[in-house]
Amino acid sequence: MSSIISKLFRKKKCFICNQKAVSPQYYLDDQHNKVAVCYKCIEYAERRAMPRFKWGR
Ligand SMILES: [Zn+2]
Helix, strand or coil: CCCHHHHCCCCCCCCCCCECCCCCCCEEEECEEEECCCCCCCHHHCCCCCCCCCCCC
């Protein structure tokens, strides 16, 4: 079980700046992959009108 959790919460790189994502938000890229966006790049993601990833459905 812990391995599943660590997979879900492993350190992500920011989709936009490619640095280690600090307190990331999740968005969907053009291929509808879930990507992490660090707090510094959220504004950029919003400007690009990237859809926000929602947990659940
Ligand atoms: Zn970033």
